[in-house]
Amino acid sequence: MTDCLNEEMRDRLPLLGSDALDASETAAVRVHLAGCAACREELRAVEFSRAVITAAAPRVDVGAIVAALPAPRLRVVAGSGTGARAARQGGFRRSRSYLAAAASLLIVASLASPLLTGVFRESPPVGVPDTSLTMTGPESPVAPPPAIPSTPVAAAPGLAVEGGLSDLSDDALSALLAELDAIEATVATEPVTLRRAIVETPGESR
Amino acid sequence: MGEPSAKTVDATDAELIARWQRGDQRAAAALVERHSRPLARFAAILGEREQVEELVQDTFVRAFGALDTFRSDSSLRTWLFTICKRLLLDRRRSERRRKDQVELDEGHAVVEYDALDGMVGEETAQRVRDGMERLSPLQREVFTLRVSEGMPYGEIAEVVGSTEGACRVHYHNAIKSIKEYLSDD
Numbered sequence: 001m002t003d004c005l006n007e008e009m010r011d012r013l014p015l016l017g018s019d020a021l022d023a024s025e026t027a028a029v030r031v032h033l034a035g036c037a038a039c040r041e042e043l044r045a046v047e048f049s050r051a052v053i054t055a056a057a058p059r060v061d062v063g064a065i066v067a068a069l070p071a072p073r074l075r076v077v078a079g080s081g082t083g084a085r086a087a088r089q090g091g092f093r094r095s096r097s098y099l100a101a102a103a104s105l106l107i108v109a110s111l112a113s114p115l116l117t118g119v120f121r122e123s124p125p126v127g128v129p130d131t132s133l134t135m136t137g138p139e140s141p142v143a144p145p146p147a148i149p150s151t152p153v154a155a156a157p158g159l160a161v162e163g164g165l166s167d168l169s170d171d172a173l174s175a176l177l178a179e180l181d182a183i184e185a186t187v188a189t190e191p192v193t194l195r196r197a198i199v200e201t202p203g204e205s206r
Numbered sequence: 207m208g209e210p211s212a213k214t215v216d217a218t219d220a221e222l223i224a225r226w227q228r229g230d231q232r233a234a235a236a237l238v239e240r241h242s243r244p245l246a247r248f249a250a251i252l253g254e255r256e257q258v259e260e261l262v263q264d265t266f267v268r269a270f271g272a273l274d275t276f277r278s279d280s281s282l283r284t285w286l287f288t289i290c291k292r293l294l295l296d297r298r299r300s301e302r303r304r305k306d307q308v309e310l311d312e313g314h315a316v317v318e319y320d321a322l323d324g325m326v327g328e329e330t331a332q333r334v335r336d337g338m339e340r341l342s343p344l345q346r347e348v349f350t351l352r353v354s355e356g357m358p359y360g361e362i363a364e365v366v367g368s369t370e371g372a373c374r375v376h377y378h379n380a381i382k383s384i385k386e387y388l389s390d391d
Contacts, residue, residue, distance in 0.1 A: 018356035057247035
């Protein structure tokens with residue numbers, strides 16, 4: 001018997017009954033088969049061949065194959081806390097972060113230490129206007145303190161870290177403490193009041 | 207290992223892979239259940255006789271060991287068949303090197319068949335076998351994948367390392383040859 005000339009239908013014969021053909025394609029093949037003896041013969045050859053191929057395959061033990069499979073590399077889902085490897089990686093990442101933070105801290109500390117030492121050594125004496133303590137920006141709730149002449153300040157004892165207080169006489173120290181006691185501190189006015197007390201009446205305070 | 211549930215039976219390969227990667231062993235069992243028999247058929251038709259199960263197991267072990275690298279550009283089935291064929295060819299090469307057994311002519315693979323389930327008479331079955339054994343190795347691979355697995359030519363081409371058009375020609379030559387054996391009264 002000669003072959004059918006409809007190649008498309010012949011190509012679909014082995015797929016008949018499988019998921020590879022949708023319902024409409026299957027129906028078209030069935031209609032064609034009803035009128036084509038050559039394709040019916042070919043389909044018979046296909047089905048015989050399929051049966052022979054199936055019979056050729058030994059049975060396999062699915063359980064044994066599954067048991068031999070490697071363990072999956074678990075993917076860590078946030079909050080699941082599973083996966084030893086991922087956990088190790090997480091620990092490694094954390095320790096790396098800690099090391100980086102510690103290194104940064106060391107660098108900052110080593111750079112900052114000479115500056116800090118200089119700041120403490122050069123701390124201004126009491127009475128010297130310290131603009132860094134006053135709020136002068138537009139958002140300041142109070143007016144900036146008036147300018148204070150610097151001349152008398154040079155002679156005034158300071159509160160420098162290095163020996164400033166120890167240079168004061170007993171009277172001066174008492175006066176200073178009294179002034180300090182009298183001041184109920186409000187941040188914006190405290191330095192000014194203190195400065196005025198010292199600068200404007202240096203004689204009285206001594 | 208429990209019986210695959212309806213959920214695993216209906217799931218796609220990609221869904222089962224994702225579940226196995228999350229630690230679900232039943233998903234692995236479902237994948238093996240789904241693909242092991244077709245792989246065994248393929249291996250047997252290609253001439254593997256005594257170590258079909260070992261070959262199929264090696265195929266799955268290789269595949270599951272590399273699933274992280276599997277990209278769904280091709281289907282898992284195609285990938286498994288490709289691995290299976292590569293392993294089979296590697297075995298044959300090493301067997302030839304050892305020369306401790308009779309060299310198997312790829313063109314005349316001897317396939318041992320179990321008893322057919324009554325659908326095909328013994329005489330008819332023998333004719334089909336004769337016809338298949340005289341196919342070229344490539345024709346036999348293409349024919350098996352098309353007839354037994356219902357693979358599209360594009361997938362077959364990936365597995366056998368050929369083109370879609372060439373696979374179509376191989377299939378038609380193979381079925382013509384089988385028909386001739388069947389009608390050889």
